[in-house]
Amino acid sequence: MTVKKADILAVAKAARVSPSTVSRSFNHPDLVKPSTRKRIDRAVRRLGYIRNRAAQTIHGIRSGTIGLIVPTIDQAIFAELIQSFSDAVEQTGFTILLASHGYSLDREYALTRKMLEHRVDGIALIGLDHATDTYELLAQQNTPALLLWNYAEDAPLPCVGSDNYRAGHLVGTHVASLGHRHIAAVFPPLHGNDRAAQRLQGLADGLRVNGGDPEILQRETPYSVADAKQAVAELMAAPRRPTAIVCGNDVLAWGALHALARLGISVPDQVTVTGIGDFHGSQDFEPALTTVRIPARAIGARAAETMAAMITTDGMAENLALPPELIVRATSAPAPS
């Protein structure tokens, strides 16, 4: 059975009007007489007609899509961000075109191109660190672009996010103020991940803010509970144990806590553990994790608003800083003497 295509012409014929009227009935309903509109609606339903956005798009009408390119979806933190961004974006009628590049800036560039081929109305990237090709591409096309997650005053494009340096700094001063001098930093690989790098820098500066010069043992760990668990197990097997384990994000901190639980090392009495992010679950961990809250939901929501504004009013957006916040819970305590 050949499927008879249901285009606007078929609808027009069925409703005994011209295609123009059908189009108007969709886009400017007030311009068409209620009775004909009803006739058209009936025809639409009978034929199962569905509007073709592609055909609209080539008229300069917006495509109704926003491109979102993330390093990875399968991480608590980005999942939360994507969710809130998507929810907020939905509300303004847009749909998200999603892609992930696995921390490869080259793939990110390719994906950006692809998004532009799809004529997304706006495009959002994670972090501030991108290939110069990508920046040039975005500058050349005049598609609104937004950087999510990070905040920096001098960002090359409008950004909505938190200052990761500050997040690290908050942890640093907290840990230093508790008297810890021998510290392990468990961080994800810094390559292609400006967030992690900035957090680490902030951490180092924060730890020294009180004038001390603590010993910092840095340890790169892939993003996973399993890897962090193993890394911390090894760390604690070393002759001289750190009194605080500062993790680049909450997932790594969870791994650390599990490792310590297994080793029977008491937290926070024997060792302090901190995360960054305040993911779902950190609050209810046992013991509850001391961390820095990066307001992912707020970032997603505000970013969506900003994006919508950029698209509809065509104006350049202001940078927006959502400050990180130290959340002291049960995994941090003064260094044992």
Add this chain to the structure above:
Amino acid sequence: MTVKKADILAVAKAARVSPSTVSRSFNHPDLVKPSTRKRIDRAVRRLGYIRNRAAQTIHGIRSGTIGLIVPTIDQAIFAELIQSFSDAVEQTGFTILLASHGYSLDREYALTRKMLEHRVDGIALIGLDHATDTYELLAQQNTPALLLWNYAEDAPLPCVGSDNYRAGHLVGTHVASLGHRHIAAVFPPLHGNDRAAQRLQGLADGLRVNGGDPEILQRETPYSVADAKQAVAELMAAPRRPTAIVCGNDVLAWGALHALARLGISVPDQVTVTGIGDFHGSQDFEPALTTVRIPARAIGARAAETMAAMITTDGMAENLALPPELIVRATSAPAPS
């Protein structure tokens, strides 16, 4: 500065060829002389031309997008699925149009319509339970549609996933075989969530498979560590405690484990805990969680393959069952006598 639009015509003029040749140079490069191709490429680069998929799409050419509609993104389980589906789909050149409906079947219908307006080449939904409107819509349009996550022989559309009834059944027989007779079932709300409902049914049947008639206390809990933690805390405060807490998914099981840790109740000596899903982190939890693995990554990958096949060969796909697998770890043990 007015941005001079870079369409295929502008490129053609700049390269001193006809638009046809430019188009060919993209789509059938072997049909155009290398020297002119080079000239075109130069013009493309100089003008910053980017192909317009919308314009291609109205020629019946594929849009290169696949719609993915999920209940929610911000859950370990779906994040993993989306990631693997997206990765596999990327490889075949498609991009994902993503939307979430928050377990509302009505919103799902609306989103499906929207995806069809965007002329996605295929569309994937989670689970088997959908509004009849949605099924009718999909049947009427001839867009390939696929149901992810669940498997059932008699699914109304091709499906790729696991049999959730079996997953629950595996847990049930495992727990029953350990001699537990007083069991608490901590499950997410069943409304609009056929996965949970089927798991629960399988669980109940599995528990009874040995002929016993165990006492099952069912407890509905929103999907979150916090809620599960609280629910289990209340559960254990009751006069007669269950000896096994069977959770509808791993996140709830994490909450249960945290609650028990807080109460100082030893797992698995005093109480057995099980999950379903085997999410990232369950293996490395302390103690490691006994659960049923739903092969999310495999499902995503195979689903993407199936989808690609449906799109390119236009054929109906076979249902594909990826069996769940019981993973016995450290949180389950014989019931205390």
Add this chain to the structure above:
DNA sequence: CCCAGTCATGAAAACATTTGCATTACTATT
């Protein structure tokens, strides 16, 4: 040097819409 065959390119129609302008059909005012 002609002819057949191939290679490379161009012209124009087609795709599914939207929209500016023109036209027709009303309604109300005189």
Add this chain to the structure above:
DNA sequence: AATAGTAATGCAAATGTTTTCATGACTGGG
């Protein structure tokens, strides 16, 4: 009943591509 004004609709051009068909430019064999 004529006129002006407005409401409703249709016509046709335009949007950015792809593709079929036609044409022109070579190439090599006789």
